[in-house]
Amino acid sequence: MSLRFGSKEGIAEAIVARLQTRAGSDAFDPEEGVAGLASLNRIFTVYSELLRNAEQWMRALFMLMTDSLGPLNGKIDLFRAGNENFASAIERAVQEGQKAGEIRTDLDPAETAFEVLAAVRGATLLWLLDPKKVDVVEAIQRLRVSTEERLKPT
DSSP states (O other): OHHHHSSHHHHHHHHHHHHHHHHIIIIISOBTTBOHHHHHHHHHHHHHHHHHHOHHHHHHHHHHHHHTTTTTGGGHHHHHHHHHHHHHHHHHHHHHHHHHTSSOTTSOHHHHHHHHHHHHHHHHHHHHHOTTTOOHHHHHHHHHHHHHHHHSOO
8 A cells, every 4th residue: 555655644634635635525625505504514424435435445534533643643633624614614503503593602613513523423433333333324313303302493
């Protein structure tokens, strides 16, 4: 593999680029006419599809992400940028939903984005650690439903 990518760092860059391209165009980039809760739902759906259809890529991403805390420390910015992109898409969806009146205005969009991102990443990590016990696609869908319920105006 290092012949093709040059090094473990090169592999990390290739995996992050592939997943960001795949997820970015589907979930993170704004879609004409899709905003607020519909946009947030789209993010959850695309992430679930990645988990379902690109398990090896997601497994590699999380392995490299944890390596960025140690041996791949020089590549930690790749993973920070990916998380920032993910959080920004969530934050934008929350802001749009607040403007449209479909999401509570007393919520801080950045804090909400952090909570959703942490829950999604945490569920993914738990699945990677114990795939027989955790149905991650179902977990992400339950998270989507509970998030929507929590965000709706009372």
